[in-house]
Amino acid sequence: MKKGLFSKMVATYTVIITISFIIIAAFLSFWFQSYYFAQKEQQLKEEAQFLGGPVIQFFRGGISTADIIQTIEARSKYLKTNIIVTDDYGYVRLVSNPDYDKFIGQQILTSDLDSLRKGLIVKRVGDYGQIFKVPVHTYEVPIAYHGVYKAVIMMSTSVTDLKEPLKDVYEIIWSSALFAIAFACFIIYYFSQKILIKPLKEINNVADKIAKGEVDKRVKLESNDEIGELAYSFNSMADSLEKVEYNRREFLSNVSHEIRSPITSIRGFIGGILDGVIPKDKEKYYLSLTYQEIERLTRLVNDLLDLSAIESGKLKLNTEKVNISEIIRLTVIKFETKIMEKGIKVDVCFNDENIYSVVDRDRITQVITNLIDNAVKYVIEGGYIRISTRFKGGKVYISIFNNGPAIPEEDLKYIWDRFYKVDKSRTSKVSTGLGLPIVRSILTQHEEDIWVENKKNGGVEFTFTLGRAN
Ligand SMILES: Nc1ncnc2c1ncn2[C@@H]1O[C@H](COP(=O)(O)OP(=O)(O)OP(=O)(O)O)[C@@H](O)[C@H]1O
Ligand SMILES: [Mg+2]
Known part of the structure; x- marks a missing residue:
């Protein structure tokens, strides 16, 4: 420099x-x-x-x-x-x-x-x-x-x-000029060091450190000028980098954890069968457990691939005019067995027989599937699920309500994070905590919104919007 x-x-x-x-x-x-x-x-x-x-x-x-x-x-x-x-x-x-x-x-x-x-x-x-x-x-x-x-x-x-007599005056004029030049140079040197060079050096040093992985380093500068603004923007950028780095580490540890538990089970079951620790007549039972774990692993990997494809923008939307009410009906039918098993009452209240929207059919089916899956999963035994629609300002609002325990206030903002599960012990076997992040990514890609509400009389309601087509 x-x-x-x-x-x-x-x-x-x-x-x-x-x-x-x-x-x-x-x-x-x-x-x-x-x-x-x-x-x-x-x-x-x-x-x-x-x-x-x-x-x-x-x-x-x-x-x-x-x-x-x-x-x-x-x-x-x-x-x-x-x-x-x-x-x-x-x-x-x-x-x-x-x-x-x-x-x-x-x-x-x-x-x-x-x-x-x-x-x-x-x-x-x-x-x-x-x-x-x-x-x-x-x-x-x-x-x-x-x-x-x-x-x-x-x-x-x-x-x-x-x-x-002029000589003396010339001497005074020219020596004053020389002195003024020297003094001005000194002032320029001093202030450009103080105002510009040192702060730039500091920003440079911190940038170097961040590049080497010390993402927690920040520039300590407080000046009310463009350099101060630069330092502020730089620190904001460093904050984002730190957050990205934190998310990356967290994600990696979550993925490893999620993959390790099914693999440990699979190893245990197969090891048991090979060693003969598991009796012959129980082999089929343990193999079926192994199969379930493998299915879980497959789902996890598929979900992760989906999420990363959507987030990286690689997955282009294949939009067409689709009948939303029809998708909802078909999806509810897919969950019929589970609904029967849990003795759930399902109400579907459409404000219009056919609701059309221009969306990617498969992606929106995935959104509705994930939300209904959650509703079925978290509704109380013999509970009640209501799927309703309404129109507002050129949009259709689709709400999925289930009665059951509310999501704690402090967890509300985290449920959209990857791998976040409110009750880790209860849901660990069947959930990965990727359902809602996928839902949100798909809707964001459609430039639509989704939010969740704990209802006053109990129960949880997820609502999302879609553009309405005639
Ligand atoms: N309808 C609901 N009622 C109560 N809690 C819910 C509901 N939907 C989601 N949650 C909470 O939000 C968490 C995150 O949901 P998400 O769908 O992302 O993950 P999951 O259902 O646990 O796993 P996955 O969907 O990947 O199988 C859930 O673990 C659950 O605690
Ligand atoms: Mg889910």
Whole structure:
């Protein structure tokens, strides 16, 4: 995972953040430089205007050379700027730095004179024909007296000096950007680990464990986001898996148990006959018991195969229009012997002589057979069975009632489970507990419903629905 999602995410965010900060820092630097130059220009302009008065006075002979030079020198030092004053033809008259004394009397401004005469400030970067040793940034400010252009004050700052204060600001901007990038990367690293990577790792670990058979493992995550939802869904999936696994084990143990008891009996009887422990005249009797056990085994295996075929959806329904009342009548006749033996009274109350439904004839016969079989099996001696039908909302409701002991409340929801028997001791010889699961699977496949009720006046009633056809 480290080489995957995490590094990709951190790399992407780092690139985005770095580019963003570089753009911001570059923009800030550029903006600050413009701002600084504008400020500087304004300041020099104001200073030049301020010096303009004494300069004009000097030109008119009102101030001594020493005084004006002192003033210019003072301003020059304060502004860290070299000041040169020329007359209206560009001839140097005053310099702030004695090193430039040799230029006094020389004409250093020619091409800019036109603009200056119009009262415009001229900006220049260069060395003025090697007057200056290093490139300088110069503002040439024209000075007028009573509206007439009289002199030019040139304020020159070496480009290096001018940019000196900017360096500190650039340093602050760029180091802040670097720090912000590093800090943002750290935050991304920390939170993506905490919010995304660690939870995903945990889910992955648990998935691994579940895959290895530890189906009771769960993800312990409580966050209110998509990862939390993923963990929740994952745990639900693990719950289902655990349930399936539990059912599988339970089913296996039930099947083994159900198969073992008849096999043990068969082995006992045949062993007894072979060893001669069972007397010759009883052999037939024990063989008939063996036959019964084999029949039971056969039924068990057939029921299991049916159930698994229905549940896996392999068994396709072969639907046709069938007469339900006819199937019920025929099925009751099949149980005639047992009914007579137990002295049961059977009532069949159809609300219509012929009730039609489009279903799989064999499957629905199996449903009715299993339900009547239960009714006959669990009804009390000399009891009463009633099979009734009624129509409701395009459906036919078929109810099979028998009097006898009610199914205990706590068992009601389990009777549909495979191998579930309420009274295990009493029914163990004749039942497998597969009848109702088969009934329910068949009806589910028909998209129909079945439920059971303990009647108030005693007895149990199973009711199922079928779609009605005319
Ligand atoms: N009509 C009924 N009256 C009382 N209890 C019933 C009735 N039908 C089913 N039961 C209870 O529900 C349990 C499950 O029924 P189911 O038909 O699945 O199994 P079974 O009848 O025991 O075995 P099998 O049908 O496989 O021979 C029964 O063991 C019984 O305890
Ligand atoms: Mg049954």
